[in-house]
Amino acid sequence: MNSSKPTTSFRKSSYSGGDHSNCVEIAVTADGGRAARDSKNPAHGTTHHSPTAWAAFLTSLRDGTLGH
Structure with a gap:
C-alpha cells in the first residue's frame, strides 16, 4: 500500500479568497500525512508530506x- 496516496478527497481552505481560484488543496494520506496540490492545475502534480513534516x-x- 502506498502510504503517500490520499485517502480522502482534496479540499480547499475556508480561508481561500472569494473566487477560490488561487488555492492549495489538501488531502489526508494513508500514513496520516498530507498531500497538497495547486487547485488551478491539479494534474501538474502533488507534493507529499509526512505526519511529522x-x-x-x-x-x-x-x-x-515559517521561513525564519
Whole structure:
C-alpha cells in the first residue's frame, strides 16, 4: 500500500479568497500525512508530506516562524 496516496478527497481552505481560484488543496494520506496540490492545475502534480513534516509546518505557521 502506498502510504503517500490520499485517502480522502482534496479540499480547499475556508480561508481561500472569494473566487477560490488561487488555492492549495489538501488531502489526508494513508500514513496520516498530507498531500497538497495547486487547485488551478491539479494534474501538474502533488507534493507529499509526512505526519511529522506536516505538524512542523503547521507549528511554524502558528508561531510565525515559517521561513525564519
